[in-house]
Amino acid sequence: MKRIMVMGVSAGVGKSTFARRLGGKLDINIYHLDALYWKPNWIEATLEEFTVKQQEIVAQDKWIMEGNYSNTYDIRIKKADTIIYLELPLAVCLYRVIKRWMLHIGKTRSDMGSGCKEKLDYEFLKFICTTYRSRKKKMQERFQSIQAAGDQINIITLKSKKEIHSYLETLNV
Numbered sequence: 528m529k530r531i532m533v534m535g536v537s538a539g540v541g542k543s544t545f546a547r548r549l550g551g552k553l554d555i556n557i558y559h560l561d562a563l564y565w566k567p568n569w570i571e572a573t574l575e576e577f578t579v580k581q582q583e584i585v586a587q588d589k590w591i592m593e594g595n596y597s598n599t600y601d602i603r604i605k606k607a608d609t610i611i612y613l614e615l616p617l618a619v620c621l622y623r624v625i626k627r628w629m630l631h632i633g634k635t636r637s638d639m640g641s642g643c644k645e646k647l648d649y650e651f652l653k654f655i656c657t658t659y660r661s662r663k664k665k666m667q668e669r670f671q672s673i674q675a676a677g678d679q680i681n682i683i684t685l686k687s688k689k690e691i692h693s694y695l696e697t698l699n700v
Contacts, residue, residue, distance in 0.1 A: 528609045528681070529555065530585070533593035535613040536663050537655050539623035541691065542613060543638040546593035548695050549611070553591075558584050559638035560594025567642025578602060593638075595662075604673070609681045612666060613691065617659045624655065 531553075533546040543559060550557040563580045564572050572580075581599055584590050585606040592603055604610075624647065627636075631645035639645075670682050685691045 528553070529589040530607045531555070531591045531609045531611060532603050532607045533591060533611050533613070534595050534666070536615070536666065537617065537620040537659050538651070539620035539627065539655070540613045540615050541623065542593045543636075545611070545613060545691060545695075546591050549698075550591050552695065552698055555589045555591050556587075557591045557593065560592060560596050561639050561643075563640075564594075564596065565640030565643045567640065569640075569643050569646075574598065597665075600669075604680070607680055609683065610670070610673075611683045611685065612670070614663065614666075614684060614686045615688070617656065619688075620659070621652070621655060624652070 531549070533542050533549065535542045546557045546559070549555075560581075564577055566572060577596075578599055581592070581602045584592060585602060628645055628647035633644055635641065635643050636645060670684075673680055673682065683694070685694055
């Protein structure tokens, strides 16, 4: 386990926190896709810029990349040996998004692009609520496709806070 994708069903599922803890245990650098994608003041990187940054990272021997960004999923999946997928209930994800916003109002989180101060709006909450089930279904289809193709990628699905904690605690390094 040296090239790891950390993905999740939704914002607020805990991808960044999990990736930081996993990286600490495995002594592997973590790359947050949000930090690669967002330029100061919430300006989006071009697809080309975003792609180049990821290609540079996947060329390394060891990495953990956290985030979903399905438009560049193929870059990561071609080089990954492990996918860790977090799937907590929608209510937990929403609670965490709101809590995160309250804790970081006016600040830029370490897993975000420089100069992207924490924000929360109705559109983002609506996006989380209206895409949760379809994203969950899409991820299961992706994983079935990977397994059907015979790709040698270890897929680990963690569906509760207890499973996440237990996985990190019992990880043999």
